[in-house]
Amino acid sequence: MIRHARRKISVLVAAALLALSVAACGDGDDDSSTQELKPGQKVTLEFWSWVPGIDKAVDLWNSENPDVQVKLSTITVGTSGGYAKMYSALEAGNAPDLAQVEYQELPSFLLADGVEEITQYGASDDADKFVDWQWEQVSFGDEVYAIPQASGPMAMFYRQDLFDKWGIEPPTTWTEYEAAAREIREHGAYIGTFPPGNSAWFTALAWQAGARWFGTDGDDWTVDIDNEATRKVAEFWQRLIDEDLVKTEPDFANGWYKDLQEGQIVGWVSAQWGDAILRGNAPKTAGNWRVAPMPQWDDASEFASANWGGSSTALLKGADYPEEALDFAVWLNTDLEAVDLLIQGGYGWPAASDAFSGSVLDRADPFFGGQRYNEVFADADEHIDKSWQWIPTTSQTYEHLNDGFQAAIEGDGTFVDAVEQAQGLTIDDLEKKGLPVAGE
Amino acid sequence: MRRHDARTAAGFLAPFGILFALFFLLPIVYAIYQSLFTIERTGALGLGGEEQVFAGFDNYVDALQEPGFVDSLGRVVVFAAIQVPVMIVFALVLALLLETASARGVPFFRTAYFLPFGVPGVIASILWGFLYVPGVSPIVGALDQVGIHVDFLGGDTVLLSIVNIVTWEFVGYNMLVLVAQLQSIDPNLYEAARVDGASGWHIVRHIKLPMVRPAIVLTTVFTIIGTLQLFAEPLILKPVSTSISSHYTPNMAAYNEAFSNNNYHLAAAEAVLLALVAMVLSFGFLRLIGRGGDRR
């Protein structure tokens, strides 16, 4: 009688162990067989993205392609959990066919063997449809892993009305930026904020200054974060913060929106897609903003802008109909109607070459007082260093920088310290993942 | 009464038992199993291939050496050390006040205090987030007017701000538990005490509090466990605070490790460590006050 209970328990345990061994083996047996589309066969492709307005482009495709339907799932922004979803779906073997992957996250997907190589499906034919440096971002040597979608060439948004009122000229160099910041402080406002939790922005600034943090050297990854250029940028912003010339509140948050709306913050060095942010969150300031080229370093030999954010449409590993998926990805990012819809959704700067002229972007805009503001960004897009690369642990590097900057702002160390620490920690990250690092 | 006891018991326990084994025991065993392995990569740039190799306790060593993770453990212990007394004392005070003869409008107040329990943690964090952000918050604005500048979201204050959110959510519930216990006290005890000349305060100290002790213990243990697993509230406040990192609490660190860094093995080790800390603290507390676990 007592044995019955015991027997039940041992049966349970045995079942558990059995299930465990089943779960432990058979890990990662995803469906890697691709299938041929038979004529007349209907196919549904799954696509995960968070870009606002992309549903309209998807609807357009669906209306024109009854046999190849795309089912869009809106997921959280990649860095806020969207990538997490993708990785776990890949691990579980039920990933979507297509997904939104930002440029800096691609190497990480490569490492997780999460994206399909697409030149085998004919992607090299599409190279000339896209701006060079963005095609570089999705390539690894001769192999291509995604279709570029959009980027964020940078410039400076500023409140023309307040600048006029206070007799300030929009700065063209960082030295002038600092001087302007001082003047603006006299009037009780700030020229901008340094967002301590958003090191992607800082990364772009380092990119502009000529830094080249990541790369490959033969079989090894290279890490060079605390180089001259980066230190220069770090020291600059440290000084601005120490002298209370910029705020240190988080961007893309309520307090910052309020400051923008009320003229407490009068400038923003940002990417092209920042226009939608301003429009949406500071509607009462319409008509007062203008765009000027990004401030330059005094010792820069030529005009340089940078890129903040940028993403692609990637085929995830195990996509069942890669050729059809590739067709959709290319269409989404080059077809004029699709691109227009995406622009209207505020997705960023198109990666397709020649997408600018004649598009919705190429016009005077009342929010910017009638300025053809996108011309500034178009020019910026031509002056972005093509050789910037990413590593598979970029998101962790961002975390290290965030931590370091936050600590520095609270008085524990300096920005330069943060950069140095990030250097060491990033090398650790790569090694922990079992990746070879040059010089280690 | 002992006939077929074991068999019958098994029958009643089976549904729960199977579900428990499948959805609690199995995952934890799997997590422990995963925590003992790691990934090795080969090939150029490490992209050649990967394999899972046995790593013994390496992941645990890594976790404990990572300053971020150890900090997060320390942080939640500090958090618990603040949260638990605040919660229990606040709940107790409210419960006692509600149960005195001088109280009026008790049903209204009791309901008011209990309302926040129905608000999910993430929603509560969004709400309080709005109330903390300078420029949007009427509280910050009002304090500014009288010359007090508070930064609810910065530095060390943000921890207290989170304590506030969690307190707001759960005090009402804990208070009800205490009230229930208070109401079960035999009124004759009060009579007897009064006859002996005890004052009101005396009654509180020597009758009410000791009788409420079991409920206090219960709520304390659950508060400790819940507090150590803090996750949602800091996660929601993260974008608006300059002081919350992605490994602010152990649960956040493990989540980050698993889902952003794709290091499931390290994440599993961190989760196991957290579970151990929780168990040690809870059982330690119970042992400390002389109870053997569940002798009720």
Add this chain to the structure above:
Amino acid sequence: MTDTRVSPPPTSEAPPKPREVRHEPRRPTDSTLRSRVLVVGGLAIAAVYFLLPVYWILVAATKSTGDLFGTSGLWFANPRLLDNLENVLTFQDGIYLRWTLNSVIYAGGGALIATFVSAMAGYGLAKFWFRGREAVFNLILAGVFIPMTALALPLYLMLSKVELANTYWSVLLPSIVSPFGVYLCRIYAAAAVPDDLLEAARIDGAGEFRIFATVALRIMTPALVTIFLFQFVGIWNNYFLPLVMLSDPNLYPITLGLTSWYTFAGRQPELYQLTVGGAFVSVVPLMIAMVVLQRFWRSGLTQGSVKG
């Protein structure tokens, strides 16, 4: 019994100085005016604290996005509550209503089954002895200590293997397990269900399960209601489990849905207003439910502690 507890720290309200502390349904007798004022004053201050965010969200839900950031949080400005509510309910083809339905399914369905399963297990543990019973019980209790992060990912991987990830089951099944429920039921059954009653029923020839279903369950009702409510609220408020398991927004519960709007709000500013409105809509009915159910809860807890 000696009192080793720490007494509550001095609060701003002095402890009551009644002549007679009667513990009974509020029938206050001679408490002084002063003590009344102090006590009620203290209670009122506490009430302001608890109700402030509720008030805030009521006010905020009536504002437009511009006003949300532009005007004082404590008072209305150009109220447009009905417009906002309409937006919340129709945005993205009424996905908010879908989320509400999902929450009801997860919480209602999950809690219902959890209660029943826990009752069975608790009853079994209380009324039938077997060797190793305490060990099993302690094992179950230990389940309370396991943090969700340890469970969530392996659970996700396990459920994916049987193709249950990103389905209703992926959230429902783990939610049915309630070690606390088993604990409570065991205590309650042991204390409240008299053995002689069971014996009598057995002598009458009733089967064990029948006895459980007709006799024991009825007696255990207060505990069952308590567990149901506890589990319902727990599942309703759960964020982590659905976060890990679900990627299809049509399956999201309200917690996940609203936070997804909130995280998007940076890119799509109207989502701030929608989040606030959505939170308002979700919070109000639940609060009404709290009011109503609070009574059951109290009686359930009272019974529990008295028996304990």
